[in-house]
Amino acid sequence: MYDELIQSGDLSLSRKSVLPGTGFFLPDTLEDDLEEQQTEAALEGAEVAVIADPDADGLACVALIREAYDDVQNIPEPDEEDEAEDGDDTDQPEPVADATDDADEQNTVVAAGETDEPLEEPEPTPHNVALIPASPHDVEDALARVAEHGDEGIDIFVCDLAPDRYKYVEDELAAALETANRVAWYDHHQWGDDVAQSVRDAGADLVIGDSDEECSADVVYRSLEYEFGPMYEELAAVTRDHDLWLREDPRSDDLADYAYWTDPAEYVEVVREYGVDLPEWVTDYIAERRVEKEALIDQAVGRAELREIGGYTVGITYGRCSQNEVAEAMREQGANASVIVKPAGSASIRGTDEFELCHKVAGKVNGGGHPKAAGCKPDIYDDMLDYANHWTTRGAVTKRVILDAFRDVVDEANEDAEDAENDVDADDD
Known part of the structure; x- marks a missing residue:
């Protein structure tokens, strides 16, 4: 198949609106192989792995955990953003899911299926706290990869993800627990009582926030034994504003859109440096992308x-x-x-x-x-x-x-x- 037949970036608006993104047409085997390689590279030398939904809420969790572990910062240069290619505005997850410009959208298979640039490069600078993007439908795969490639005694965090049934993650969670020093699971979605109890019985430290009151970043913020500064308290609050669809703070839409449109690793490092008041080079980028979004x-x-x-x-x-x-x-x-x-x-x-x-x-x-x-x-x-x-x-x-x-x-x-x-x-x- 010719590449131009599946490249959706140059489609007319009317056609782009009705067809899936480039990632939809990639074989799962290709995507799985690349995710395996990227996970292995990210985990090399890492003492902590964060498996998170790569939307604003899940990535805020990563930012909080990196701060708590005093992880190195890797701030992107503004000119790198200017060179970013345009993509389309769809659910991520939804990593999959709609990983979403919605943090709250669960169990939706989208991610690479709708994005124009579905396969990201690993972070350029190794982190002690590795980011492992995942969706509700492949959290078990992410757990398995971390169990296989993570160092013995690694700390594992799972953030902003909820399995439908325990059997979907049972074996992979057991493998992760064998490798890890601890597994902490922080979320705010609707969990079945039996699923939550099974995850706890397996040995994971599970904390579930009230989905009407908290986002997952709130749960991480209050659960970690660390004194976060005001910038991170504000990050959790503004993330919640969009994730719970309160829409009382206009900056929350900027965070959600930027998290969806940019590389997850870049988003984490930008909010760690600037907080919720994004720099001009980011807001200019968001404004440019919103023209197509509105259309x-x-x-x-x-x-x-x-x-x-x-x-x-x-x-x-x-x-x-x-x-x-x-x-x-x-x-x-x-x-x-x-x-x-x-x-x-x-x-x-x-x-x-x-x-x-x-x-x-x-x-x-x-x-x-x-x-x-x-x-x-x-x-x-x-x-x-x-x-x-x-x-x-x-x-x-x-x-x-x-x-x-x-x-x-x-x-x-x-x-x-x-x-x-x-x-x-x-x-x-």
Whole structure:
């Protein structure tokens, strides 16, 4: 296949909006081999490994841990940023996931699947605290690689990642615990009680924050035995502002966009040097990238439809875009919940105060997350013909599957409410 057929950076906006990024077309075996090599290089001589979702929240965790361990700083030169190539604005994770311009989007297979530059080079300067990017769907692979390539007695941190089931990480966590001096797991997503207990029983120090009150950086900030300066307290607070979609501090959008668009290693070192007040050369870069971001948002909003499901209005659309802004636009049109289906096959689900069951909807279609923010990738793609249909129909099958999940969840919620009401009536009698 000719390279130009899969290079999405030069596509027209209308085509870029409906097709996945270059990384989608890379074989998993190639990506796995490169990740293996990069992990081995990053861990050489490292005393600490941080497996983290490479969005603003996960990377803030890395910055905090490097500060606590007095790790060397490696500040990029401004002219390096000027030479950065343009990519597209999509979920990361989501590392995968939508690793996301959303830290809160769980269990979404996107990452390399939607980015234009999916394969990053290792950090140029070795760190005592190694950054190992991972997604909710490959955290077990990252654990296995650290167990294999990490030095005996290494400290391992897992940040901003939550497994759906313990069996997905059971063997890999056991291997990591054999290699490591300690494994600490800091997160703020929705965990099943049985999964959390199993991780703790295995020997990991698991701390889960309240997903309505804290981001993962908050959890790391309060859990480490270290006196952080005001800059890091502010970093956690502004990261939380975006991660919980509070949007009270305009700097939080800058952090989220910069984390998504730049190399994870660069983001960590820039916020360690400058904190949340990013330097001019970074804000200029963000402003330039946002021109295309806004255009892709407009494309997705223009395709949006509203559906009535069990008394709720659900907005649904398709396209490569920043999902939170698109969801907000559908909310303004009257949606109680929104679905943004992506060209790579994944979807973002966003709720409101009126609808807080997003994680249950996602759970029915191979995903999970928060009550008001979740992600999924329905298991409906058997071959490339299914993906071709997905692109040409603007996600018709995926939309139908997710809307069916909405109906099931709403019906179940109504039945539970009716049963609870009947129990109350019976008690009164």
